[in-house]
Structures are given as C-alpha cells and as structure tokens.
Amino acid sequence: xAEVQNAIYRAGLRANPVDVALxxxxxxxxxxxxxxxVADRDGRIxxxxxxxxxxxxxxxxxxxxxxxxxxxxxxxAGRSGIGRRLFDIxxxxxxxxxxRHIDASIGAxxxxxxxxxSAMGFTPYREGDGVIxxxxxxx
Numbered sequence: 001x002a003e004v005q006n007a008i009y010r011a012g013l014r015a016n017p018v019d020v021a022l023x024x025x026x027x028x029x030x031x032x033x034x035x036x037x038v039a040d041r042d043g044r045i046x047x048x049x050x051x052x053x054x055x056x057x058x059x060x061x062x063x064x065x066x067x068x069x070x071x072x073x074x075x076x077a078g079r080s081g082i083g084r085r086l087f088d089i090x091x092x093x094x095x096x097x098x099x100r101h102i103d104a105s106i107g108a109x110x111x112x113x114x115x116x117x118s119a120m121g122f123t124p125y126r127e128g129d130g131v132i133x134x135x136x137x138x139x
Contacts, residue, residue, distance in 0.1 A: 001027065001038065001048050004074045011075040013110070026050075034067065035093040039082045046077035049086035051094055051102070060105040060134070067094050067102035069137075071116065078112070087120050095139055102137045 001023045008014040027036045032052040039047040050070045054062040062068050069090060073082055094102055104117045108131055122135035 001045055001072070004045055004047060004072050007074050007076070008072060013075070013112070034097045034099070035090060037086055037089045037093075039073075039077075039086055041077065045074075047071070047073040047082045047086060049083075049090050051090045051097075051099075053097070053099070054103065060103060060132075062103040062105070062134075063101075065099075066136075067097075067099040069102050069104050071104075071113070083116050084120070091139070100139055102139070104135045104137070105132045106135055107131065108133050 002018050002020050005014060005018045005023070009017045027033070027048070027050045030052060032055050034051040034053055036048060036050045038045050049072070052068045054060070054064050054066045054068050056064045058064075058068065060068060071083055071086065102122075104113075104122050105128075106113045106117055108128065114133070117135050120137065122137045124133055125136040126134050128134050
C-alpha cells in the first residue's frame with residue numbers, strides 16, 4: 001500500500017511520500033475504519049480504497065457519522081476498472097455499516113480523482129477551501 005502511494009507521489013500526483021508506519025496508522029489501525037480493500041495483480045498490490053466513519057473534529061470537516069472515502073491506484077494500473085471494482089465493494093460495506101452519506105474530499109487540481117468520483121456518482125456539496133472540493137455520495 002505504501003508503494004502505491006509512493007508511485008502516485010513519484011508521478012507528481014501526491015504531495016508527500018509515505019512509509020509503512022503511516023499506512024498502518026492511517027488505514028489499518030484506525031478505530032474509525034469501516035473497510036480497507038486492496039486490489040492486487042499477480043500478487044502485487046496495485047490499489048486500495050479506504051472507508052472510515054467520520055468522527056467529531058475530523059480533518060476533512062465531514063459531519064460525524066458520514067463515511068469518508070479515499071482511493072489510491074498505482075499509476076501503472078489506472079483506467080483498468082480497479083477503482084470501479086473497489087467502489088462496488090466499498091459501497092456494499094458502507095451500506096452494511098449503516099452509512100447514509102460518503103464524503104470524498106478531492107484536490108481541486110486532481111483531474112483524475114475528480115473524474116473518477118464523478119463517474120462513481122459523487123457530486124460537490126459544499127464550499128471547499130479552494131484546494132479541496134468536498135463531494136458526496138448518498139446511499
């Protein structure tokens with residue numbers, strides 16, 4: 001998972017590299033995690049999607065109880081249907097967890113992410129800070 005995010009960083013699509021400790025803290029050892037699903041190709045992780053339940057004071061200013069989603073696809077594996085397959089799983093898990101809304105806080109300059117989340121049915125729902133555009137999906 002760290003290599004996926006670091007490949008995104010090397011492609012100029014992420015601000016900072018990550019290490020395994022950060023991945024573990026952010027996606028695997030989080031009390032608010034609903035699911036973290038990985039996609040692999042030939043035994044190598046090529047993407048993952050995380051769904052968390054928003055908590056009071058979260059860094060995205062998402063209402064408590066909503067879902068927060070993050071999608072990370074290795075640049076070499078983009079546009080191959082991985083994101084859609086991951087979202088199908090995340091959507092099923094989010095429904096089972098009783099989530100009614102999912103937020104995707106998307107970088108305003110992230111053309112690929114904006115297109116992906118739009119294709120999945122997310123729409124802007126509130127003013128961002130100019131750097132992030134909050135989108136939502138209603139279950």
